[in-house]
Amino acid sequence: MSETNNIIEILLVEDNPQDLKLTQRALKKANLANHIQVARDGEEALQFIFCEGPHAGRKVENGPKVILLDLKLPKVDGKEVLERIKSDPRTKMIPVVVLTSSKEQSDLVESYKLGVNSYIVKPVNFEGFAAAVQELGMYWLLLNQPPK
Amino acid sequence: MKTSEASRSRAKFAFLLVFILLAAGIVITGWLYYRNYEKQFRIGIERQLSAIADLKAGDLAQYRKERLEDGSTFFQNAPIAALVRRFLERPEDADAQRQLQTWLGKYQPRYDQLLLLDAQGVTRLSLPAGLPAVSASVARDVSDVLRSGQVRFEDFYRSEQDQRVHLGVLAPIFDEQDAHQPLGLIFLRIDPDTYLDPFIKRWPAASLTAETLLVRREGNEAVFLNELRFQTNTALNLRRPLDRVTLPAAQAASGHEGFMEGVDYQGKLVVAALRGIPDSPWSLVARMDAAEAFAPMTEQLWQVAVMTGALLFGAAAFTGLVWRQQRVRFYQERGKTTEALRVSEVRYRRLFEAARDGILILDNETGMVMDVNPFLIELLGYSREAFLGKKVWELGFFKDIVANQANFVELQKKEYIRYEDKPLETSDGRRIEVEFVSNVYQCGDKRVTQCNIRDTTERNRAEAALRKSREEFKELFDSAPIGYHELDAQGRLTRVNQTELEMLGYQAGELLGQFVWIISADPEASRQAVLGKLNGAPPPEKFERTLRRKDGSTFPVQVRDQLVKGEDGAVIRIRTVLQDITERKLAEEKINQLNAELEQRVTERTAQLEAANKELEAFSYSVSHDLRAPLRAVDGFSQMVLEDYGPLLPEGCRQDLQTIRNSAQKMGKLIDDLLMFSRLNQLPLSKQSVDAGKLVRGVLEELNSQRNGRRIDLRVADLPPCQADPALLKQVWVNLLSNALKYTGKRESALVEIGCAMEKGRNVYFVRDNGAGFDMKYAHKLFGVFQRLHRAEDYEGTGVGLAIVQRVVHRHGGRVWAESAVDRGATFYFTLGGETKL
Numbered sequence: 001m002s003e004t005n006n007i008i009e010i011l012l013v014e015d016n017p018q019d020l021k022l023t024q025r026a027l028k029k030a031n032l033a034n035h036i037q038v039a040r041d042g043e044e045a046l047q048f049i050f051c052e053g054p055h056a057g058r059k060v061e062n063g064p065k066v067i068l069l070d071l072k073l074p075k076v077d078g079k080e081v082l083e084r085i086k087s088d089p090r091t092k093m094i095p096v097v098v099l100t101s102s103k104e105q106s107d108l109v110e111s112y113k114l115g116v117n118s119y120i121v122k123p124v125n126f127e128g129f130a131a132a133v134q135e136l137g138m139y140w141l142l143l144n145q146p147p148k
Numbered sequence: 149m150k151t152s153e154a155s156r157s158r159a160k161f162a163f164l165l166v167f168i169l170l171a172a173g174i175v176i177t178g179w180l181y182y183r184n185y186e187k188q189f190r191i192g193i194e195r196q197l198s199a200i201a202d203l204k205a206g207d208l209a210q211y212r213k214e215r216l217e218d219g220s221t222f223f224q225n226a227p228i229a230a231l232v233r234r235f236l237e238r239p240e241d242a243d244a245q246r247q248l249q250t251w252l253g254k255y256q257p258r259y260d261q262l263l264l265l266d267a268q269g270v271t272r273l274s275l276p277a278g279l280p281a282v283s284a285s286v287a288r289d290v291s292d293v294l295r296s297g298q299v300r301f302e303d304f305y306r307s308e309q310d311q312r313v314h315l316g317v318l319a320p321i322f323d324e325q326d327a328h329q330p331l332g333l334i335f336l337r338i339d340p341d342t343y344l345d346p347f348i349k350r351w352p353a354a355s356l357t358a359e360t361l362l363v364r365r366e367g368n369e370a371v372f373l374n375e376l377r378f379q380t381n382t383a384l385n386l387r388r389p390l391d392r393v394t395l396p397a398a399q400a401a402s403g404h405e406g407f408m409e410g411v412d413y414q415g416k417l418v419v420a421a422l423r424g425i426p427d428s429p430w431s432l433v434a435r436m437d438a439a440e441a442f443a444p445m446t447e448q449l450w451q452v453a454v455m456t457g458a459l460l461f462g463a464a465a466f467t468g469l470v471w472r473q474q475r476v477r478f479y480q481e482r483g484k485t486t487e488a489l490r491v492s493e494v495r496y497r498r499l500f501e502a503a504r505d506g507i508l509i510l511d512n513e514t515g516m517v518m519d520v521n522p523f524l525i526e527l528l529g530y531s532r533e534a535f536l537g538k539k540v541w542e543l544g545f546f547k548d549i550v551a552n553q554a555n556f557v558e559l560q561k562k563e564y565i566r567y568e569d570k571p572l573e574t575s576d577g578r579r580i581e582v583e584f585v586s587n588v589y590q591c592g593d594k595r596v597t598q599c600n601i602r603d604t605t606e607r608n609r610a611e612a613a614l615r616k617s618r619e620e621f622k623e624l625f626d627s628a629p630i631g632y633h634e635l636d637a638q639g640r641l642t643r644v645n646q647t648e649l650e651m652l653g654y655q656a657g658e659l660l661g662q663f664v665w666i667i668s669a670d671p672e673a674s675r676q677a678v679l680g681k682l683n684g685a686p687p688p689e690k691f692e693r694t695l696r697r698k699d700g701s702t703f704p705v706q707v708r709d710q711l712v713k714g715e716d717g718a719v720i721r722i723r724t725v726l727q728d729i730t731e732r733k734l735a736e737e738k739i740n741q742l743n744a745e746l747e748q749r750v751t752e753r754t755a756q757l758e759a760a761n762k763e764l765e766a767f768s769y770s771v772s773h774d775l776r777a778p779l780r781a782v783d784g785f786s787q788m789v790l791e792d793y794g795p796l797l798p799e800g801c802r803q804d805l806q807t808i809r810n811s812a813q814k815m816g817k818l819i820d821d822l823l824m825f826s827r828l829n830q831l832p833l834s835k836q837s838v839d840a841g842k843l844v845r846g847v848l849e850e851l852n853s854q855r856n857g858r859r860i861d862l863r864v865a866d867l868p869p870c871q872a873d874p875a876l877l878k879q880v881w882v883n884l885l886s887n888a889l890k891y892t893g894k895r896e897s898a899l900v901e902i903g904c905a906m907e908k909g910r911n912v913y914f915v916r917d918n919g920a921g922f923d924m925k926y927a928h929k930l931f932g933v934f935q936r937l938h939r940a941e942d943y944e945g946t947g948v949g950l951a952i953v954q955r956v957v958h959r960h961g962g963r964v965w966a967e968s969a970v971d972r973g974a975t976f977y978f979t980l981g982g983e984t985k986l
Binding site for chain 1: 769772773774776777778779780781783784785786787788809812813815816820823
């Protein structure tokens with residue numbers, strides 16, 4: 001429970017357990033694995049972000065520094081989650097990085113319309129994947145200066 | 149010729165008339181001129197003579213007055229009277245005698261004799277001396293003078309003593325104390341020869357015939373008082389009766405004054421001015437011969453006459469010249485006319501001889517053949533002699549037309565006849581059909597009958613053929629499989645063929661003369677359309693109408709109109725062709741129905757296709773998304789094993805794990821290529837102008853990593869721009885160029901050429917390499933999906949690249965092909981557009 005009080009830096013929304021493990025491994029390799037909250041579907045992600053259900057004790061204002069979001073999710077679709085985040089004034093400042101297998105142009109365009117900050121296609125090749133995750137983690141957590 | 153004679157004489161007459169008019173004009177002008185001159189001249193002469201007469205008359209009057217004054221000197225002169233009384237009482241008184249002689253002597257120069265008479269008329273004193281007795285005529289007057297107590301003139305008298313003519317002045321002398329007591333008279337005698345005649349005769353101008361004469365009346369006679377210029381011993385001897393009115397002297401003596409022309413004492417024509425001398429019995433005639441007076445006038449008359457003559461001659465010459473020219477022209481023209489007549493004669497003669505009609509010319513009076521043309525001779529087969537000189541009814545072969553003289557008389561009366569039904573018989577017995585026409589006309593002074601005979605055998609044959617042709621046409625017209633009718637300018641049917649009648653179910657009689665719109669299913673519309681066409685509206689080339697049969701049923705026809713225009717461009721007739729298109733209409737309906745069904749099916753099929761497309765899209769989406777996740781897991785987890793447990797694993801195991809990873813990655817690539825390939829057909833094509841050179845250079849740069857530092861000879865020619873979708877075209881170049889780089893991978897010195905050639909008006913782009921190449925017998929497999937001509941160990945690849953190239957090229961309407969041989973490199977060509985898909 002001590003973790004819940006800690007500041008969560010990354011919210012990782014991923015339903016596929018293999019991809020989840022690979023992503024976590026990649027983050028860990030980049031020394032970014034300490035403050036990760038994982039949500040396995042869209043609903044869980046929204047409950048965490050807006051402090052509902054099991055996360056009712058948290059404050060919305062203490063949100064994650066970055067959200068890594070898969071698009072294809074059970075229950076609530078990734079695009080819908082993105083839309084909710086970007087249409088709420090409390091959460092719209094949080095950088096959202098779409099991390100997906102889809103190379104579809106339509107997905108990409110739609111995501112950018114909804115206000116996504118980065119769109120990353122997960123490569124089959126693990127080295128490539130790890131490199132991509134590391135890069136984005138470094139960028140959004142260390143280099144990016146969010147508004148106060 | 150007659151008319152030309154007439155015109156000639158008319159012309160002659162006209163010229164004569166012109167000449168007469170001219171001559172009359174000239175003569176009249178001359179005459180008027182002369183008359184005017186004469187008038188002026190006469191006035192001049194009259195003035196001249198009158199002036200002279202006035203001068204002379206004045207002088208004479210003056211002379212008489214002076215003489216009377218001379219007499220008066222003695223009359224009532226007391227000293228004279230005293231002297232006379234003294235001398236008469238005492239004739240011996242020498243002193244008185246001498247004094248009287250002195251007195252009288254003063255007057256002697258003007259008088260030839262001065263006498264003193266006593267009251268008894270006896271001469272008492274005289275100068276010159278001699279005491280002659282006075283003439284009886286003077287003595288007679290003495291007592292008168294004494295009684296009257298007046299000085300008076302003693303007029304011309306002939307003296308008995310010397311037989312000479314004298315005149316004088318008698319002055320009575322009265323007693324100076326007693327005025328009534330006459331003493332005597334003084335007589336002053338004048339010799340006219342000496343004192344008066346020179347004065348009278350003197351003429352102020354030089355003249356050959358002019359003279360002045362003095363006359364006085366004595367009873368019914370005029371007496372000449374002076375000696376004349378052209379006759380001697382005339383004074384008191386020459387007498388003429390007063391009734392000689394032409395004699396100027398007679399007229400003057402009668403008391404006439406003025407100017408006259410007359411005949412003088414010599415019987416010559418003269419002009420004269422007449423004057424009376426005041427206080428005297430004398431009359432004066434100043435005369436001149438007319439010949440002399442009018443000599444200048446005669447001269448003038450001559451001049452005028454000569455001038456007139458010259459002018460007349462000129463006029464005559466001019467008229468004659470014009471007349472002559474006229475004649476010359478006339479003859480020239482007559483010559484021409486004659487030539488023209490001759491030419492005309494030749495022409496008509498040739499016409500006559502060359503005519504393809506038989507011509508026979510008859511004397512209308514006698515019926516005699518005058519001429520026959522060669523054609524008729526040939527037609528009938530008789531000689532020329534058989535015709536000439538014969539009467540027409542004697543010829544025989546005209547027996548149906550002119551059998552005898554009676555028939556000919558008939559023909560003469562009619563003047564024009566025409567037969568077609570009376571054939572002629574030729575010399576060899578053939579009967580030929582002819583058209584016989586004869587008419588009568590005037591030829592010179594003769595009436596002539598001309599018969600024209602035309603062989604109508606041929607014409608009759610032609611007419612029969614025409615009739616047959618017409619019948620055939622009529623049959624064709626009626627049995628043609630299409631309807632045909634004709635309309636007049638009002639839209640009424642003038643002709644309808646049998647086919648159309650059958651189509652409509654009418655009899656010809658029921659339709660002819662009716663307006664065409666009665667056969668239309670919509671008469672009003674048809675009426676307006678037909679009237680529009682008749683008024684010049686251009687008709688559609690072909691159109692369809694619905695017609696109504698007599699029984700009321702309708703059927704569709706296709707109509708084609710032809711407008712027939714008159715000379716003024718107005719439509720005078722419409723010819724119409726109709727075709728019953730009931731069958732075609734049915735067929736069309738069937739086709740329309742089939743088309744509708746087909747359309748329905750296409751719509752359905754399109755919907756199915758769209759649904760299938762949707763499914764395919766969903767499929768490729770899930771392939772793209774879901775198939776790659778497990779591959780990523782295979783690759784990722786193999787890597788995790790290798791990273792975490794690598795050192796613990798035997799070498800072979802590590803290699804196998806690596807193979808698993810490679811396979812997974814290759815499958816990822818395959819999936820990517822396939823997705824791209826399948827998407828090619830879905831994306832819309834956005835064509836624009838593309839700079840091919842720039843595009844190729846960009847692609848080569850991107851592919852730089854593939855070269856792996858190899859030395860490659862790249863030869864890029866200038867490439868023309870093209871119309872294409874830039875993203876798709878780039879994929880073509882990427883695939884072709886990466887292939888070239890890939891298949892030259894094992895060459896020491898790789899060569900890649902990029903260029904473009906013109907072929908049949910199209911740009912053909914090509915990429916040539918000197919790489920591995922391929923066997924042309926597999927060329928057909930080259931562009932198939934997943935088709936590979938090399939082993940994966942030699943050249944890796946998915947077998948999708950060229951399939952993508954082909955699909956893009958085809959979508960642009962172009963063509964792609966390759967030429968190669970194993971180990972000899974390959975060339976890939978492609979075009980964009982302008983070509984049918986292969």
